[in-house]
Amino acid sequence: MTLRKGEKMTISIQEHMAIDVCPGPIQPIKQISDYFPRFPRGLPPTAAPAISRTGSLHSSTSQPSSLMPSETQREDEDIDRVFGAMATPSKKEEEPEVEGYDSDDSTTLGTLDFSLLYDQENNALHCTINKAKGLKPMDHNGLADPYVKLHLLPGASKANKLRTKTLRNTLNPVWNETLTYYGITDEDMVRKTLRISVCDEDKFRHNEFIGETRIPLKKLKPNQTKNFNICLEKQLPIDKTEDKSLEERGRIMISLKYSSQKAGLLIGIVRCAHLASMDANGFSDPYVKTYLKPDVDKKSKHKTAVKKKTLNPEFNEEFFYEIKHCDLTKKTLEVTVWDYDIGKSNDFIGGVTLGINAKGERLKHWFDCLKNKDKKIERWHTLTNELPGSVLSD
16 A cells, blocks of 8 residues: 555554454454444543544554553553443442342341330230331242231240231231230249241242341330330241240139138139140130149039130139138149040140149239138139149040
């Protein structure tokens, strides 16, 4: 090619590509788009990169074998100056989301808003589940079908568990639902912990755990509502070292009254709460038996009616034992709860013993009855799976 005086040598892209693949030091084959950079919308093209590109073209034309890595680096730096300011922030925006999801479960499992109230007079614990926010997606559609489950620890009974309704296809459910535990004593408030779990309901497989939190009941003050807004945590292990002989099987409310007029003891079986389920349907058919022992003539047995398919039966039945007041110090009241079954032996649910040889609330209840004649005294008592006395079967 001959050049006139004053003319600069020009070269086509095709010729330049051919030069790059000629024998010599192996260079990366450039793409067409390298020579026509696209600028972001709203960013005016600057002359510096274009001049640098032209300079590199002339350099390649005049000395094809002398394209050194340092010149390639300068080209990359030119591009970085133009796009770097915009590329860097996008990385910073994406990184925290990934790191937060992997390293901090409190941001991924969600938060739960609820309140607790201990009604000391009525021995009730009211748990109001308000709402959850930002729950972890559990279903293929990126949502969940959440519900809340309550469980008093320690306690292995299924009857210790209460749950809200299920809300469909949401990560920000609003329940505004109050669940109540009955028969909660001051002793329970000192040693019990409330476990609150959020789960995802699945129709065709096992329900999935989302997150939980645990509140020691000793944090609550009687008759004062305490509000919570807590980040959910991973599932924590449950202590299984507790004494199995003292496994809780529910609560029973008993009333005692010594009648001076009738010269006898009036025992009221008011109600039971949170009984252990004994049947395959998740319920029981409970009834209550009472004995006043020692019972030489075996005439002290009384039995309530059977309440079908319930774990929270109300009986409101009274039994009378004719006995001198002074003899009550030698007697023991045994109360047992049973599950009625047709065609087979009835199942023992739980029992409690009141008397001079009892301890704690059971002893105090009996003592208050002896001390306060003609006054009805009602108390909640915990049922255990330990059979009182010699009662081995129904």
